[in-house]
Amino acid sequence: MTLQKVLFREALNQAMCEEMERDANVFLMGEEVGEYDGPYKVSQGMLARFGPKRVVDTPISENAFCGLGIGAAMTGLRPIVEFMSLNFSLVAFDQIVSNAAKTLYMSGGQFPVPMVMRGPGGAAAQVAAQHSNCVESYFAQVPGLKVVMPSTPYDAKGLLKTAIRDDNPVIFIENELLYGVSQEIPAEEYLIPLGQAHVRVEGSDVTLIAYSRMAHLLESGVLPELRKEGIRAELVDPRTIKPLDLEGLARSVRKTHRAVIVEEGHRFCGVGAEIADRLYSACFDDLDAPLVRVTQQENPLPYSKPLETASLPQVADVVQAVKQVLYRL
Amino acid sequence: MNLVTMPSLSPTMEVGAISLWKKKVGEPIAAGEVLAEIETDKAVVEFQLADEGFVREFLVQPGQEIAVGTPIAIVTDAADEDYSAALAQAKAASAPQAAAPAAPSAAEGSAVAAQAPAALPAPAARPAVAQPSAPAAAAVAAPATAPGDGRVRISPYARKLAEAGQLDWHRLAGSGPGGRIVSRDVEAALAAGPGAAVATPPAAAPFPAGAAYADVPLTLMRKAIARKMSEAKQTVPHFQLTRKVRAERLLEARAGLKESFPELAITLNDLIVKGCAAALRRHPAINSQFLGDRVRRFSAVDIAVAVGTEEGLVTPVLRNAEQKGLAQISQELRALGERARERKLAPEEYQGGTFTISNLGMFGVDEFNAIINTPQACILAVAGIVREPVVEGDALAIGRTMNLTLSSDHRAVDGVAAAQFMETLVRILSNPVALTL
Structure with missing residues (x-):
């Protein structure tokens, strides 16, 4: 196996390029994806490589071009629809929820919608209330949609390739602050199945469940703090929100007997609530403490840096939650 | 029916x-x-x-x-x-x-409330951590799960561990929030062996590594002690008198009795109880109870003796001590102490009492003040016998001494009466042949 060091954005680029090489039905569409090489340079060089028929710049009209993508998928193409930000997917919410997710069902199985809707989600650096939405829980609620949230370049590439080949609509949520993260990944082709959690760091004392940027926060910020106190935490990244690898998470919790579930989004009906519910059922007899969730505060995310920090999960919050489930508070 | x-x-x-x-x-x-x-x-x-x-x-x-x-x-x-x-x-x-005034809804919801961070330290902590729903709701729900509603709480995993180890966990002390028994409690009990499996709460409570504290739920006995001591210390006007007793002859007396009657195993404490009984007979003002509108003086001397047990302090009573010989006193005190430690005392064995003796001499205490065992008027704190310099005539010598401190309820007893009693007691104990009087 040959390794190559790539940035997160480059891993996504490779995934799309490889799949477009592999399948002529795959194409990319979105705002600034062509001439500008992508708002976050994810599609860098793709227009030059694949031409304007397969790398399509759109007007600022998410509802329209998302609908266009759905129609294209219904007629046999495999569109990748890029939202400059998943916040703008809300403009296309009706298309996604009513059409992308439901057409296969409502057409009696006649029209699958094999498309990927991707872009950055969650908070970035002070982009304020309207541009910091964590939309994964919105979409995960809708039968017919899959939701994928990679945290590393390796996962991003392998999961995006699988998502493009999936015959269902997939919401693929990246993170602006992770685009510059680099990692050595295989130069050879590989795929990662959807619905498979990954143990990023093994441990025995407590299970930490986090995805996307929160997985980074835990690995780089929380785990070193815990190690100082002799706490060996296991960090598990579900990678796919839906389908959820319950067994992968439960295996870890049965080992450590306690878990902290961290998500960047809000608490109420959040992804962590779903995970906690399933873990309570799957691991009830193995739990030594109630599960604890760490989430964003119940307010629109402020622009102010101190308030933004105070609203989002921080290292100290997770450390405190870990001590709580370990009864060390 | x-x-x-x-x-x-x-x-x-x-x-x-x-x-x-x-x-x-x-x-x-x-x-x-x-x-x-x-x-x-x-x-x-x-x-x-x-x-x-x-x-x-x-x-x-x-x-x-x-x-x-x-x-x-x-x-x-x-x-x-x-x-x-x-x-x-x-x-x-x-x-x-119901003993605990928990609202029915709170009890119903305790499974949910148990998730509430009863032990979360401060409201300053960011509420996004750990609270199941609205912080306000959690704050209301949490106290309802506090110890006192009588349920034994145990985490599912701890229960599984206990059942696998055939451990009766009902009497384990939980170190989790609200006294919840968690895996480390069961592991500690299993590690301590079968005898410890049904250990009493304080003994079984392990102190987890790195924990800042562990909460030990109050037993009924602890609650009773807390209530009674607080009341006595806060409402009774205590005053203390301390006398130093030369203890050479007391030690000689015990040694002599041991030599002649080893089977009786007379202790210093037996001699002190006997001495107090003799002194109290001559000072009925001290052998009394304060009853609010009157002071009751007793003809019989019923001496309560403080016994420390794992659960807490109990004071079994030696009845009619003034009529009993040393051998009988010694035998009865031993039996009462054993039953107290086994928590087998019958109510009539610890109720009443006209005077209390608390002896911490065996623990090397030099001098201390005891809290009055209400409604009794006085309690004697007995310290240990030490070697120290004493003045004999105009010379220094090495003597054996023991400090005795009498705490008195000033509502019932004045300083002069207390001092006179102590003088009698010192005379008896410093020359135990007086016990034959």
């Missing part, structure tokens, strides 16, 4: 807890047979049923604090008698009498 209620097993008993059901549901019970062991504020007492019948249903859980008079079990005359009416009556009766 017999609705069995929580009996009053001591004059001060307001609540009790079933330690152990001695019968199973469905079993016949004969008149006079023990239905349950009940923990009161003072002891664990066997509760005998007066009538025969069949045990049909237990209405309370072991460990749960139950107000006196609350139905605890249903016993019927026939094995298959319908007792639904009694059950309804019991439920109606117990609802308002």
Whole structure:
């Protein structure tokens, strides 16, 4: 196996390029994806490589071009629809929820919608209330949609390739602050199945469940703090929100007997609530403490840096939650 | 048909807890047979049923604090008698009498509330951490799960561990929030071996590595001690007098008795109790109780002796000490001490008393003040015997001395009376042949 060091954005680029090489039905569409090489340079060089028929710049009209993508998928193409930000997917919410997710069902199985809707989600650096939405829980609620949230370049590439080949609509949520993260990944082709959690760091004392940027926060910020106190935490990244690898998470919790579930989004009906519910059922007899969730505060995310920090999960919050489930508070 | 209620097993008993059901549901019970062991504020007492019948249903859980008079079990005359009416009556009766004033909704919701971070330290902590729903709701729900509603809380994993290890976890002390038994408690109990498996709460409470603290739930006895000591210290005007006793002859007396009558195993404490009895007989003002509107002086000297047990302090009473010889005093004190440590004292063995002695001499204490055992007027604090320089004539010598401190309730006893009693006591103990007077 040959390794190559790539940035997160480059891993996504490779995934799309490889799949477009592999399948002529795959194409990319979105705002600034062509001439500008992508708002976050994810599609860098793709227009030059694949031409304007397969790398399509759109007007600022998410509802329209998302609908266009759905129609294209219904007629046999495999569109990748890029939202400059998943916040703008809300403009296309009706298309996604009513059409992308439901057409296969409502057409009696006649029209699958094999498309990927991707872009950055969650908070970035002070982009304020309207541009910091964590939309994964919105979409995960809708039968017919899959939701994928990679945290590393390796996962991003392998999961995006699988998502493009999936015959269902997939919401693929990246993170602006992770685009510059680099990692050595295989130069050879590989795929990662959807619905498979990954143990990023093994441990025995407590299970930490986090995805996307929160997985980074835990690995780089929380785990070193815990190690100082002799706490060996296991960090598990579900990678796919839906389908959820319950067994992968439960295996870890049965080992450590306690878990902290961290998500960047809000608490109420959040992804962590779903995970906690399933873990309570799957691991009830193995739990030594109630599960604890760490989430964003119940307010629109402020622009102010101190308030933004105070609203989002921080290292100290997770450390405190870990001590709580370990009864060390 | 017999609705069995929580009996009053001591004059001060307001609540009790079933330690152990001695019968199973469905079993016949004969008149006079023990239905349950009940923990009161003072002891664990066997509760005998007066009538025969069949045990049909237990209405309370072991460990749960139950107000006196609350139905605890249903016993019927026939094995298959319908007792639904009694059950309804019991439920109606117990609802308002539950020892813990938890609202029914709070009790119902305790599974949810248990998730509430009862132990979260400060509201300053960011509420996004750990609270299941709105912070305000959690804050209201949490206290309802506090210890005192009598349920034994155990985490599912800890229960699984305990069952795998065949450990009876009902009497383990939980180190989790609200006294929840968690895996480390069970692991510690299993590691400590079978004897420790049903250890008493404080002994079983492990101190987890790195923990800033561990909360130990109050036992009924601890609560009783807390209440009584606070009341005495806050309401009784204590004053203290200390006398130093030359203890050479006391030590000689004990050595001599040991030489002549080793089987009696007379201790220094026996001699001190005997000395106090003799001194109290001559100072009835000290041998008294303060009863609010009067002081009651006693002809008999009933000496309560403080005994430290794992659960806490108990004070069994040696009756008519002034009439008893050393051998009898020694034998009775030993028996009372053993029963106190086993929590087998009958109520009449620890109630009453006209004077209390607290002896910490064996622990190397130089001098201390004891809190009065109300309503008694006085308590004597006995310190250890030490070697120290003493003045004999105009020379220094090495003597054996012991400090005695009398705490008196100034409402009943004045300084002169207390000093006179101490003078008599010092004379007796410094020259124990006076005990023959």
